[in-house]
Amino acid sequence: MMLAAIPAVAALLLAGPVAPPPASARCVECHARSTPGIVSDWKLSRHAAVSVGCDSCHGTAHATAADAAMARLPTPATCARCHAAQVKQYEASKHALAWAAMMAMPTFHYQPPVMTDGRKGCGGCHAIGLKEEADRKAIAKESGRNYGSGSCDSCHTRHTFSVKEAREPEACKSCHMGFDHAQWEMYDSSKHGVRHELVRLGALPRDAAAPTCQTCHMQEGDHGVLTGWGFLGVRLPLSEDPQWKADQVTILKALGVLDPAGKPTTFLEVVKGARMARLTEEEWQVQRDRMIATCRQCHGEGFVRSQLRRGDETIREADRLMAQAIEVVAGLHRDGLLSRSKEQRSDYPDVLQFHDAGSPIELRLFVMFMEHRMRTFQGAFHDSPDYSLWYGWSEMQRDLAEIRAAAGEMRRVALDSGP
Ligand code: HEC
Ligand code: HEC
Ligand code: HEC
Ligand code: HEC
Ligand code: HEC
Numbered sequence: 001m002m003l004a005a006i007p008a009v010a011a012l013l014l015a016g017p018v019a020p021p022p023a024s025a026r027c028v029e030c031h032a033r034s035t036p037g038i039v040s041d042w043k044l045s046r047h048a049a050v051s052v053g054c055d056s057c058h059g060t061a062h063a064t065a066a067d068a069a070m071a072r073l074p075t076p077a078t079c080a081r082c083h084a085a086q087v088k089q090y091e092a093s094k095h096a097l098a099w100a101a102m103m104a105m106p107t108f109h110y111q112p113p114v115m116t117d118g119r120k121g122c123g124g125c126h127a128i129g130l131k132e133e134a135d136r137k138a139i140a141k142e143s144g145r146n147y148g149s150g151s152c153d154s155c156h157t158r159h160t161f162s163v164k165e166a167r168e169p170e171a172c173k174s175c176h177m178g179f180d181h182a183q184w185e186m187y188d189s190s191k192h193g194v195r196h197e198l199v200r201l202g203a204l205p206r207d208a209a210a211p212t213c214q215t216c217h218m219q220e221g222d223h224g225v226l227t228g229w230g231f232l233g234v235r236l237p238l239s240e241d242p243q244w245k246a247d248q249v250t251i252l253k254a255l256g257v258l259d260p261a262g263k264p265t266t267f268l269e270v271v272k273g274a275r276m277a278r279l280t281e282e283e284w285q286v287q288r289d290r291m292i293a294t295c296r297q298c299h300g301e302g303f304v305r306s307q308l309r310r311g312d313e314t315i316r317e318a319d320r321l322m323a324q325a326i327e328v329v330a331g332l333h334r335d336g337l338l339s340r341s342k343e344q345r346s347d348y349p350d351v352l353q354f355h356d357a358g359s360p361i362e363l364r365l366f367v368m369f370m371e372h373r374m375r376t377f378q379g380a381f382h383d384s385p386d387y388s389l390w391y392g393w394s395e396m397q398r399d400l401a402e403i404r405a406a407a408g409e410m411r412r413v414a415l416d417s418g419p
């Protein structure tokens with residue numbers, strides 16, 4: 001408050017003897033010319049209706065065309081002054097960790113900056129996460145100004161900051177689509193998404209049941225999104241089923257969480273820190289129970305439990321295929337037919353690397369893990385048989401067959417050109 005008051009006095013002095021309009025009126029007047037779309041959106045917003053002006057978020061240090069760099073660019077802390085409850089929920093969410101999780105990816109550091117920390121590439125979507133002060137400084141150094149720390153504007157886009165917009169599934173679409181997280185396409189093609197569409201079109205009554213992403217993931221408006229299996233589809237403790245457990249261990253090695261001998265690596269700490277996996281049965285069960293309660297608004301208990309169990313079993317089956325493929329490639333490393341690339345963290349296949357994964361066969365393994373395994377189980381949880389079976393499972397089978405064939409060919413060539 002004190003900080004805001006000092007520049008306001010400066011503006012008053014600069015304005016001379018004529019009584020200046022309130023800080024925001026000046027912003028609005030000038031910006032109606034320089035950025036008319038921003039002003040008209042703000043006028044449509046609830047904020048304008050309740051007199052939350054430009055200065056509430058950007059401060060008053062910038063007052064002329066010449067000192068635009070003095071305008072404060074908001075972070076969730078700016079919103080917290082008036083929306084403490086939502087900011088607190090958000091801070092406990094997986095979204096808040098999006099920037100940290102991205103930075104923790106080994107492959108991240110092999111991409112050119114334009115593909116990472118600006119508003120393009122990785123950073124375009126991961127800007128929903130909270131940034132440390134040091135990260136903001138680094139971005140400002142790299143690109144002149146630290147844009148993209150608003151986080152909250154990911155779903156309530158500026159400057160309407162509309163709650164209605166954020167309630168629609170499209171608010172999630174710009175990030176949750178494509179390659180390794182096609183939840184939008186899965187939902188859109190599921191009975192849930194189709195129902196929602198038909199309600200909008202008026203073919204079904206307005207009150208007909210049709211869940212959105214928010215119904216299932218932001219129950220009662222809770223900003224703390226988090227799921228049981230998460231993105232990677234791994235968790236602790238490992239399964240009691242011996243085969244699945246063995247497959248999970250193979251996958252954890254390929255994630256670099258376990259070393260080739262099966263001992264935890266330092267990357268396990270990263271996975272814990274960014275909450276990439278639930279680490280206890282209880283932690284996982286909390287999320288599962290929350291989901292069951294959500295489905296129960298519309299479906300019976302037996303149906304819900306069987307559907308979610310099917311989702312878990314899909315991960316088990318996908319892990320079986322995945323582990324076999326990893327072992328084929330690991331065998332090539334063991335026998336000296338593949339060598340470790342500079343990005344690989346050990347002499348074991350690394351499914352988190354794609355930039356220079358070492359060889360086409362390892363790139364194929366990356367796609368099998370990131371794209372096809374993800375689609376198999378994400379499609380199952382989002383009730384899209386098409387994604388789960390055709391874009392997921394059947395592609396995994398093809399990956400495994402072709403990885404085996406390529407490995408066989410590599411071994412044959414090695415034998416032919418033998419010592
Ligand atoms: C005399 C005209 C004028 C006034 C008054 C003015 N601005 Fe600006 N503002 C500009 C211009 C010009 C720019 C830079 C180009 C642009 O963004 O249109 C700018 C840029 C900005 C930016 C973007 C900064 C960046 O780094 O991209 C923000 C935020 C902003 N103004 C907010 C405000 C707020 C809040 C007020 C009132 C406290 C205000 N402006 C008053 C003209 C003005
Ligand atoms: C509720 C908070 C809030 C209010 C009120 C607000 N802004 Fe913003 N504004 C933001 C956020 C968040 C960003 C994004 C910052 C970033 O990218 O880091 C932003 C970005 C901007 C930018 C730079 C980005 C761009 O698209 O050019 C300008 C210019 C700007 N605001 C002007 C204004 C003006 C003028 C007003 C008043 C009419 C206003 N803002 C009111 C939150 C607000
Ligand atoms: C100075 C206080 C203040 C600040 C700072 C502020 N808001 Fe608000 N905001 C309000 C008030 C007051 C309302 C109206 C609440 C109501 O309708 O009862 C509101 C409403 C909203 C709504 C609901 C809009 C709707 O369509 O009903 C959203 C979303 C929102 N704010 C987001 C933000 C975000 C994001 C930021 C930070 C970038 C922010 N606000 C900063 C005071 C503030
Ligand atoms: C189109 C938007 C988008 C782009 C671009 C993008 N991501 Fe993501 N990323 C997401 C979404 C959405 C998720 C969460 C998906 C899920 O949980 O199914 C995610 C998840 C992740 C996770 C997993 C976090 C966890 O806790 O398991 C990491 C790490 C990650 N991304 C890193 C990156 C890196 C590195 C890049 C660039 C090479 C990148 N992302 C590019 C949207 C994106
Ligand atoms: C992942 C998308 C998403 C993000 C990110 C997000 N919100 Fe929301 N927000 C929503 C949804 C959805 C609702 C509507 C919840 C409901 O009422 O069902 C909402 C509602 C709100 C409301 C209105 C609450 C009410 O009861 O009227 C405020 C205020 C708000 N959000 C502020 C924020 C702030 C501040 C941030 C940043 C910390 C933020 N939101 C980030 C999706 C989001």
Ligand code: HEC
Pocket residue numbers: 094095097098099101102124125126127128154155166169171172173174175176213214217218225226227228229230231274
């Ligand atoms: C600006 C991009 C963006 C938008 C918009 C967005 N998300 Fe996300 N979401 C992400 C990223 C990135 C992650 C991964 C976070 C991490 O890496 O830690 C994520 C993670 C999640 C997760 C957690 C998965 C887990 O690991 O348990 C859920 C659930 C989720 N988002 C739901 C939503 C919903 C629902 C909406 C819309 C209301 C939405 N998101 C809007 C980018 C976005």
Ligand code: HEC
Pocket residue numbers: 169172176181183184185187188192211212213214215216217227228229230231287288291377378381382
């Ligand atoms: C009918 C409820 C429902 C709807 C609608 C729904 N989800 Fe999900 N979502 C789930 C379930 C169930 C899981 C798996 C939970 C678990 O891990 O146990 C999940 C998992 C996720 C995950 C974690 C990775 C994954 O896919 O398994 C993200 C991210 C996500 N959903 C985002 C979205 C987005 C974005 C939308 C809308 C486009 C959406 N969801 C619509 C129920 C739903």
Ligand code: HEC
Pocket residue numbers: 191192195209210211215216291294295296297298299304307308383
């Ligand atoms: C807001 C209500 C609502 C919620 C919440 C909801 N569903 Fe549905 N679901 C429906 C409706 C309506 C249909 C289409 C009619 C039908 O098949 O029952 C449907 C269809 C399905 C279908 C398609 C199969 C079939 O019988 O046609 C599955 C599977 C499903 N839901 C599972 C779930 C799961 C699992 C959850 C929780 C993660 C969930 N649903 C949450 C309303 C909901």
